[in-house]
Amino acid sequence: MTDLLNGLIHLTSMLVLPGLAYGSQLAFGALGVTLIFGVLRFSNFAHAEGMSLGTAVCILLTLWLQGKGIALGPLPTALIGMCLAVPVMALVFIGTDRALYQHFRRINARPEVFMIVSAGVMLIMNGAIRLIVGPDGREFEDGERFIVTAGGFRAWSGLAEPLVLKTSQAMTIGLALAVGFALFLFLNRTRSGRSMRAYADNRNLALLSGVDPDRIVRLTWVLVAVLSVTGGVLFGLDKGYRPFVYQQLLLPMFAAAVVGGLGSPLGAIAGSMIVAFSELALTFAWKKALGYLLPAAWAPEGLMQFLSTDYKFAISFLILVVVLLVRPAGLFGKPVK
C-alpha cells in the first residue's frame, strides 16, 4: 500500500505535474499557431521568436518594476510585467502585419510566400532579442518558488517519495485553464469571436455578411499577443529564461497544432497535451515508478528509459509523421489540401 502510494506520488510529482505544466505552455503556443493559421492562413515561423520577444519585454518591465520596489508577495512580479508586455507585443504584431502581411494578403500571395516572410520576421525578432536582453539567460522569478516542497510533503505524509509543486507550475496550469476558458467564451459567445470563426471558415461569405477584415486581423494579433506573452513568460518562469530555447518549442508547437488539426483551438490544446505527455513519458526513467508499482520479482534492472532526453523533440516529429500518415486533417480538423 505504501509502495503504491509512493509510486503514485512519484509519478504525479515527476510526470503528471510537469507534463500538465509543459503541455499548458505548449498549448499557449499552439493556440497562437493555430489561430494564425486559421484566420490568416499561414504557418508562422516567427511564432517561437514572438514568444521569446514577449518574454524579453516582460523581463525588462519586471526588472523595472522590481527596481521601483513593486512586488506581488508570494507571486512573481513578472505577472504584472506580463500584463504590461501584452499591449506592447500586440502593437509589435499589428505593426508587423501592417508593414508586411497585409500587403501579401492584398495580392493574394501563396502560403509559401507568407512562410518566407515570417521567416524574415523571425530573423529580425531574433536579432532584436539579442539586442534587448543579449544572448544569455536571465533569472527573473521572485516570490515563493514552491507551493509544496519536498521536505514539507515528506514530513506531512511520512512517505519516502516527495511531492513537489512549483509556484510556476501551479500558475501555468491555473492560467492555462483561465485563459483557455476565456478564449472559448470569446470565440463562441461573442459577436467578434463568432465573426472571427466565420472569417476563418469562409472568408468571402464573411465579407458578404459585413465582417470587417481589418478588425478581425487586429483582433487575431491581440489574441496571439495574449497567448504568446503568457505562454512565453510562464515557460521562462518554469524553466529559466534563455532567449533561444524558444526555438526548440517551434517543432512541438507545430506538431501539437497539426495533431489537433490546424485551425482548431480545441485540437491545439489536445495536441499539446498529447505531445507533452508523449515527450515526457518516452524520455522518463520508469525504473523507480515500476519498482514501486510492480511486484518485487518483476522490478526492472535498467533505467527503463525509452529514449534519451536529447531526442525529446524527435518524439514531436514522430507524432507528426504518424498523424500525417494516418489522419492528415488532425483530430479535430477538416481536411487541408
Add this chain to the structure above:
Amino acid sequence: MNRRTTLLYAAMAAVLLSVALLQSWQLALTIVNLCLISAVMALGVNVQWGVAGMFNVGTMGSAAIGGLAVVLVSAPPVRAAWAAGGAGLLASAAILVLTAGVALAFWRWFGSRPLLRGGAVAAVLFSGFLLAQQWFLPATAAIEAVDAASAGYLGGLGLPVALSWLIGGVFAGLLAWPVGRLTAGLRSDYLAVATFGISEIVLAVVRNEEWLARGVKNVTGLPRPVPYESDLQSADGVQTLALWLGLPLRDLASILVKLAYTAWFLAVLGIIFWLLERLGRAPWGRMMRAIRDNEEAARAMGKDVARRHLQAFVLGSAIVGIGGAMLVTLDGQFTAGAYQPLRYTFLIWVMVIIGGAGNHRGAVYGAFLIWFVWVQAETAGLWLASAATALLAPGNPLRAAFEQSPAQLRYVVMGLILVFVMRFAPRGLIPEATPEHQK
C-alpha cells in the same frame, strides 16, 4: 546573359578583387570559396523554391547529412572500434530491420481493423526498439570507449574525399525522399513543418551519436582533395614561383591551396549549374514551371504534380547535401555543434530570394552577395550601430547594448533584406527570364 546580369557580376568581382588588393588574397579566396559552396546550396534551394515552388525549411539537415558523408566515406576506419562494437551494432540494426518488416506485415494483415492495426504495429515497433537497445547501448558504449580522446567512433571507409561529395548528395536525397513522400499532396505548410523537424532530428543524431561521428567532440583532420601547405612549401616549383612573384613562401602556399579548393568548387558548381540549366530547358523544367505557376491547370492537364514535386525536392536536397559535404571538406573537420538553422537554412533562403528565385544565375549571384554581406556585416554592423546611437549619450544603456552586439545585428540585417526583397522586389536582383510568359 543580359547587361544587368553582367554588370552585377562584374560589380561583385570588382568588390572581391578590391578585398584581395586592399586586405589580402587569402581573405578574398576564403570568401570566394565559401561563396562557391553557398552557391551550390542556393542552387539546391532554388530547384525547390524557384523552379518547383516548394518551401523547404530543412536545408540545414541536408547540409549536415552531406557533411556526415564526408566523415563516413573519407575518414580512416577505426578497426578497434569495429572489433569492440561492430557486431553488437549490426545485431541491433538487424533487429530494427526485422522489426520494421514485422510491423509492415502487421500493417498489411490488419488492414480492415484500424484500431487493432495501430495497436499491433505500435507494440511491435516499441518492443523491437527496446530489444535493439539491448545490443545497441553496450555496443555504442564499447565503441565510444575505444581511444576516446582521438577516436571513440567507427571511423569511415578511408576512400577519396571527393567521392564523399557525391555520396553526401545521395544521402541527402535519400533522406529527403520519405519526407517528400509523406507530405506530397498536402498543403505546403506540412512540408515546411516536416522538413523543419527532420533537419532538427538529423542534427540531434549527429550531435548525440558519438559512435557515428564523435558528436560534439568533432572529427578533425579529414583528408583533403588538395595538397597540404607544408608539402607545397618544400616543393621546388613553389619556391621558384615565390621568388619570382616576390611573395613570402608561406603566403603563396596558402594561396595555392585555396586556389586549388576554388578550382574544385568551381568545377562542381559549374557542372551542377550546367545540368540544371539543361534540365530547365528540357521538358521537365518547362513542366515544373507550369506546375509552379498554375498547379490547378497543370493537374487538370493530367500532370502528376505530387510526383514532380517529389523529384524536385529530392534533387534540390541532394544538391544541398553536396554543398554540405564540400563545406566540411573545406573546413577539414566535421563540427556537429556548428549547424544552426539561421546559418544553414534561412541564410541560404535569403540568398535565393535576393538573387532572383527561379533563375540559377540569380541564385548563384545571391549566394555571393549574401555571403559577402554576412562576412562583412560585423564591420558594417559596428558602423551602423555607431551611426544609430550617435545621438544617444555615451552612458546610455541602449547605446551600450548596440555597441556590444554588432554581430547580433547581422540577423536583423538578413531578416530586413529578406522581407524587403519579398515586399518590394519579389523577383530579386536578377529576375527569372520567362520568354514563354512574355509572349
Add this chain to the structure above:
Amino acid sequence: MSYLKAEALVGGYGGAMILNSCTIAVDRGRIAVIVGPNGAGKSTAMKAILGLLRLTSGRVLLDGRDITALPTQARISAGMAFVPQTDNVFPSLSVFENLQMGALLRRDPIGETLEEIFALFPILAEKRHQLAGQLSGGQRQQLAVGRALMTRPSVLLLDEPTAGVSPNVMDELFDRITRIAAQGLAVVMVEQNAAGALEIADTGFVLVQGANRFTGAGRDLLNDPDIRRSFLGGRK
C-alpha cells in the same frame, strides 16, 4: 420604374468583356430569372448587380437611386442579400450561428426574423445546434437562403440555388422562393435548370453572349417553341 434595375451593363474580367449591354429589372414581390447557355454571363450579371465586378458602362438603380458607384458592403446595407452558388454557409459554425452571422450588421433584436425563417424552413429550427458542415445539400441551400434573409433585405439575389440538389428538394426550394417573393421581396435568380425556374418566374431574361436575347413572362418563354428548342434543351 422597377424597384431594382440594372441597365445596359457592360463589363468583364481583365479585358475580356463578358457582359455586352445586359439589362435586368425586377419589382418587389416579383421573381426575375436569368437563364441562358453556359458562359452567357448569367452569374457575372448577378455579380455586377452586387458590385463585385467593375463595369465599363451601364448603371444599377435600387428604388430609383443610382448605386453603381457603391461597393458591395454598402449595397448589402442598402438592402441587397446574396446567396452564392457554392461555399454559401460557414461549415464549422452551427446552423444558429450561421443565421446570427447573417444578421451581423443588425443592431435590433433578431428574434422575429429568426421565427419567420424557421417557419419558412422548419428543418433549420430542428437542426439549429448542428454544424452547417454536417447538413445535406438541400438543407445547406435552405440555410444559405435563411442566412441571406437575416438582414431583412428588399432584394434577394440567388446564384443557382438548386445546383446539386435532388428534384424533390428543388421543387420545395422553388416553392419557398415563391413564398419569399410573396412577402414583398424582389428576387433575382440565376438558374441552370431553366425550365423549372421559368415556371415560377414573373420575368425571364434569356442571356446569350452577355446580351439580352429574349425577355418576357416566364410562362411565355416556356411556351415559345424557339426558345424551348434553343435554350431549354427541348425538355421540361
